[in-house]
Amino acid sequence: MKNLVRALRIEKGLAQGELAEAMGVSRQTVNSIENERYTPSLPLALALARYFGVTVEEMFDDQG
Amino acid sequence: MTRVNCGWRGSGSRWLMPAGCVLLGCVVLLAGWLGGQLVTGLIGLVVMAAFGLFIALAGRSETIRGLRGDGRDERFAQIDLRATGATGMVLIVAVIVAFLVEIARARRQPVHLARRAGRDRLRGRRRLPPLARLSTVESG
Numbered sequence: 001m002k003n004l005v006r007a008l009r010i011e012k013g014l015a016q017g018e019l020a021e022a023m024g025v026s027r028q029t030v031n032s033i034e035n036e037r038y039t040p041s042l043p044l045a046l047a048l049a050r051y052f053g054v055t056v057e058e059m060f061d062d063q064g
Numbered sequence: 065m066t067r068v069n070c071g072w073r074g075s076g077s078r079w080l081m082p083a084g085c086v087l088l089g090c091v092v093l094l095a096g097w098l099g100g101q102l103v104t105g106l107i108g109l110v111v112m113a114a115f116g117l118f119i120a121l122a123g124r125s126e127t128i129r130g131l132r133g134d135g136r137d138e139r140f141a142q143i144d145l146r147a148t149g150a151t152g153m154v155l156i157v158a159v160i161v162a163f164l165v166e167i168a169r170a171r172r173q174p175v176h177l178a179r180r181a182g183r184d185r186l187r188g189r190r191r192l193p194p195l196a197r198l199s200t201v202e203s204g
Contacts, residue, residue: 025137026129029138041138
């Protein structure tokens with residue numbers, strides 16, 4: 001699923017590992033989400049959106 | 065850094081899997097000792113302990129951390145679930161195929177086995193003393 005995770009993470013100056021640590025998931029999971037190879041669960045999607053201060057709809061685009 | 069609760073934390077202990085490996089090695093040793101193959105049991109223990117040590121110390125691989133339990137997250141759990149499902153499917157197919165093969169083989173087997181069993185029974189009866197032979201005829 002298309003998403004803004006990479007853009008928002010870079011904007012915030014975070015490494016994948018740091019974001020993964022903050023979310024309580026592995027760095028590979030963050031990498032997979034950014035590369036659209038893995039669709040996160042609803043709790044993780046909500047956590048990511050809250051972390052970056054955006055809505056889930058803004059962060060994830062299921063039309064793409 | 066603030067941590068956000070997303071409902072998933074790798075809660076497994078880092079030492080659970082290595083301890084399990086050593087425990088299994090001890091069981092192999094015990095089985096070898098009981099079976100009179102102490103050297104084989106000791107080799108099993110050493111191999112399992114080495115594997116446990118490898119699992120405990122090889123920290124950077126995601127797969128190993130997932131196996132160990134401390135690197136599990138929702139994605140790994142999903143992969144694990146799929147792998148378990150696939151393994152179950154393979155097992156079910158193997159059991160069904162084995163069942164069908166047994167059914168197919170069983171068509172020929174009873175004739176063969178019955179012939180052999182009958183021959184053995186007749187040979188055995190010939191070796192018996194006359195009275196015992198009579199009693200087997202009456203009972204059988």
